[in-house]
Amino acid sequence: MTKPSDTALTVEAQTAAPAVASFRDRAFLLGHIADTLRFYAPNVYDPSGGFFHYFRDDGSIYNAHSRHLVSSCRYVFNYAMAYRETGEAQHLDYARHGLQFLRDVHWDPQLEGYDWEIDWRDGQKRTLDATRHCYGLAFVLLAYAHAAMAGIEEAKPMIAATFELMEHRFWDGAAGLYADEASADWEVSSYRGQNANMHTTEALLAAYEATGHLVYLDRAERVASNITLRQARLSQGLVWEHFHADWSVDWDYNKEDSTNIFRPWGFQPGHQTEWAKLLLILERHRPLPWLLPRAIELFDAAMMHAWDNDHGGLYYGFGPDYTVCDHDKYFWVQAETFATAALLGKRTGNERFWDWYDEIWRYSWKHFVDHRYGAWYRILTCDNRKYSDEKSPAGKTDYHTMGACYEVLNALPGRGMAPIVGREEEHANVSANGTDGAA
Numbered sequence: 403m404t405k406p407s408d409t410a411l412t413v414e415a416q417t418a419a420p421a422v423a424s425f426r427d428r429a430f431l432l433g434h435i436a437d438t439l440r441f442y443a444p445n446v447y448d449p450s451g452g453f454f455h456y457f458r459d460d461g462s463i464y465n466a467h468s469r470h471l472v473s474s475c476r477y478v479f480n481y482a483m484a485y486r487e488t489g490e491a492q493h494l495d496y497a498r499h500g501l502q503f504l505r506d507v508h509w510d511p512q513l514e515g516y517d518w519e520i521d522w523r524d525g526q527k528r529t530l531d532a533t534r535h536c537y538g539l540a541f542v543l544l545a546y547a548h549a550a551m552a553g554i555e556e557a558k559p560m561i562a563a564t565f566e567l568m569e570h571r572f573w574d575g576a577a578g579l580y581a582d583e584a585s586a587d588w589e590v591s592s593y594r595g596q597n598a599n600m601h602t603t604e605a606l607l608a609a610y611e612a613t614g615h616l617v618y619l620d621r622a623e624r625v626a627s628n629i630t631l632r633q634a635r636l637s638q639g640l641v642w643e644h645f646h647a648d649w650s651v652d653w654d655y656n657k658e659d660s661t662n663i664f665r666p667w668g669f670q671p672g673h674q675t676e677w678a679k680l681l682l683i684l685e686r687h688r689p690l691p692w693l694l695p696r697a698i699e700l701f702d703a704a705m706m707h708a709w710d711n712d713h714g715g716l717y718y719g720f721g722p723d724y725t726v727c728d729h730d731k732y733f734w735v736q737a738e739t740f741a742t743a744a745l746l747g748k749r750t751g752n753e754r755f756w757d758w759y760d761e762i763w764r765y766s767w768k769h770f771v772d773h774r775y776g777a778w779y780r781i782l783t784c785d786n787r788k789y790s791d792e793k794s795p796a797g798k799t800d801y802h803t804m805g806a807c808y809e810v811l812n813a814l815p816g817r818g819m820a821p822i823v824g825r826e827e828e829h830a831n832v833s834a835n836g837t838d839g840a841a
Contacts, residue, residue, distance in 0.1 A: 441776030452503030470796035475541035532586035668719035671708035672735030741806035
């Protein structure tokens, strides 16, 4: 990663943060979501298909042609959620526009997979990377589920179709978890990772909320328990990132690459808290006794080992000896953690979680939120300096920040977006091979 110059200004020095009376105020959160959408609004839409993916701090585009599967999916989530919250027709149009690009352009009908990265020029596609990632399919499933909840009818059958694709290509029934990566023609690699399973759990919960089909909830529970209980017992009670093909812990994978965007070495504080959030969402639908205690353990471990008492914010990673291995601050780590703090505060009634929520927001509002142009900076140094003016590269889209705000809105008194559970769907015939095995 490029080192910031010695003359780089802290975010605080560049733009002063306006005062906020309460980060727990619904109007504040809704306003922040609207401000974030406004950052993207002038330039995000590509009339030839999909959206632009690479933005500088001022909202200008610095790569007009690359399209990444994760960004394409997350834009659908962003606009589907925005439509459900506001009812604005343009958000629905954008969600449908993104969905069409996902299905018509990212999808490879010959090899039956979604291409990871493509070059898009004048309405023509050139595949740059056709690797099949379970992580990517998790976001495809998430996009279809949220599009369906926004009322996009053509998304409904794609929920089951995507689940079946993941079932056929990545599901390891013996382990009760998903494999991670395959070649373009579906030769599965030996690498196993928790990240794909975490985001698949997120997508499965959304699929259940969109359809009411228990197959998705059952699978979400199984994956969640296998990662946060069984696998965590192999790694000091916390969620480790990397595993061998037999799901034994791989302590050395990417040991020299703690900043890898998708597979960093070390314990990820943001993934401890993100799993805690997912366990609490799972508990809404299936109140199992282990979910809340485990969520608290994961959250507390992240705060204990990764909070920076000197400069604020959560570090990116720490090693098995609990020393910090990556001192940088990432936007998504802060966002997922304040969302989890709010859910824990609501669920337990314990003000200490709300205190953490306020503290993380104070830090993020001061250092991460761009009060001139909008949206969040992506990465800061330990002492809160920017590395570059590339605010939103592939995969960002501010899905984490807006998604976190929506989760907090669900935790606050007043109206929240209700899941569409129990509704009869056209795609009721869904199978789940291997779900009767031991968790």
